[in-house]
Amino acid sequence: MLENKDQSRTSLSELGEFQLIEHLTKSVKLHHKSTIKGVGDDCAVIENQNKQTLITTDLLVEGIHFDMSYMSLKHLGYKAVMVNLSDVYAMNAFAKQITVSIAVSNRFPLEALEELYAGIHLACKTYQIDLIGGDTTSSTKGLLISITAIGEADKKDVVYRNGAKANDLLVVSGDLGAAYLGLQVLEREKQVFQVNPGAEHELDNYTYLIERQLKPEARKDIVKLLQDLEVKPTSMIDISDGLSSEILHICKQSDVGCNLYEDKIPLDQQVISTCEEFNMDSTTVALSGGDDYELLFTISQEDFPKIKANPHLTVIGHITDKKEGCHLITRGHQKVEIIAQGWNAME
Ligand code: ADP
Ligand code: MG
Numbered sequence: 001m002l003e004n005k006d007q008s009r010t011s012l013s014e015l016g017e018f019q020l021i022e023h024l025t026k027s028v029k030l031h032h033k034s035t036i037k038g039v040g041d042d043c044a045v046i047e048n049q050n051k052q053t054l055i056t057t058d059l060l061v062e063g064i065h066f067d068m069s070y071m072s073l074k075h076l077g078y079k080a081v082m083v084n085l086s087d088v089y090a091m092n093a094f095a096k097q098i099t100v101s102i103a104v105s106n107r108f109p110l111e112a113l114e115e116l117y118a119g120i121h122l123a124c125k126t127y128q129i130d131l132i133g134g135d136t137t138s139s140t141k142g143l144l145i146s147i148t149a150i151g152e153a154d155k156k157d158v159v160y161r162n163g164a165k166a167n168d169l170l171v172v173s174g175d176l177g178a179a180y181l182g183l184q185v186l187e188r189e190k191q192v193f194q195v196n197p198g199a200e201h202e203l204d205n206y207t208y209l210i211e212r213q214l215k216p217e218a219r220k221d222i223v224k225l226l227q228d229l230e231v232k233p234t235s236m237i238d239i240s241d242g243l244s245s246e247i248l249h250i251c252k253q254s255d256v257g258c259n260l261y262e263d264k265i266p267l268d269q270q271v272i273s274t275c276e277e278f279n280m281d282s283t284t285v286a287l288s289g290g291d292d293y294e295l296l297f298t299i300s301q302e303d304f305p306k307i308k309a310n311p312h313l314t315v316i317g318h319i320t321d322k323k324e325g326c327h328l329i330t331r332g333h334q335k336v337e338i339i340a341q342g343w344n345a346m347e
Contacts, residue, residue, distance in 0.1 A: 180289025
């Protein structure tokens with residue numbers, strides 16, 4: 001295979017659509033009893049018995065949601081699954097199945113789709129997800145991936161965005177801002193590379209940031225943890241667009257206000273040092289940067305003792321009456337209004 005370069009790139013036109021689907025899905029193993037029928041018929045069949053079924057879908061378009069110049073197809077496949085699973089976990093439910101639909105131009109050889117599916121299969125294996133179907137078509141230009149995730153939960157466990165009450169605590173998992181900075185580092189490298197393709201890449205100081213951008217992990221562990229701690233959040237959302245816009249979603253839908261404390265926002269050491277190097281404000285990065293896939297939720301004060309010692313969870317503020325508005329309390333004890341892109345420093 002290595003002697004002849006052409007032989008290592010199999011044109012998609014050499015396979016029919018059915019052969020391609022068969023090739024990409026033949027290694028699929030089903031994990032769940034609820035998956036009655038997976039790939040191979042007109043429909044997949046799921047039996048969720050007494051549970052509620054949760055469904056979410058995302059469409060990713062090359063050049064808009066991802067850039068293949070620094071993202072491998074394997075990472076892309078993995079991340080595309082994570083983005084969807086994260087939405088299911090944000091409802092306090094467990095994801096069980098996905099469907100994957102792709103539109104692909106003939107610029108991509110079979111080997112590229114194998115890479116993409118290697119990422120998808122790895123995500124499914126790690127998170128115990130059944131790949132149960134999809135659709136395959138051609139595109140004139142580039143790659144589109146649409147993934148639908150299906151989850152289940154007992155009715156009593158499902159958490160919406162609209163349940164936050166005054167005096168609830170505002171809690172976040174993990175740490176924030178790293179994925180956005182990872183993207184900045186990769187963009188910078190791409191520019192250096194375009195000017196000087198032989199340039200050495202010195203990325204040791206940014207490994208955590210890059211990993212958070214290229215290989216995010218959806219927080220299934222947090223849903224499990226909350227279950228084990230017997231804590232049911234009053235509201236929850238995943239942080240895909242930055243902390244400030246997600247907080248505003250919860251406040252708007254719950255008809256409440258909030259106070260968020262700047263000094264409580266969890267930041268990794270690499271975020272702090274890279275913000276210094278790039279001359280960026282780490283709070284702005286945490287509030288406005290995207291792609292963190294952490295969970296933001298509210299809990300009633302009574303539940304505080306159950307979570308307080310946990311290293312994965314940080315209380316960053318509390319919910320107030322709506323009339324008090326949504327504010328960031330800065331390190332200097334100033335109270336500034338939170339706006340979707342960071343905060344309104346004019347107040
Ligand atoms: P239909 O003609 O009903 O749309 P297809 O030939 O597109 O059926 O698909 C055949 C089977 O393969 C179905 O079970 C479908 O869900 C599955 N499938 C098609 N494309 C993909 C894909 N890209 N990834 C995973 N499963 C797929
Ligand atoms: Mg089809």
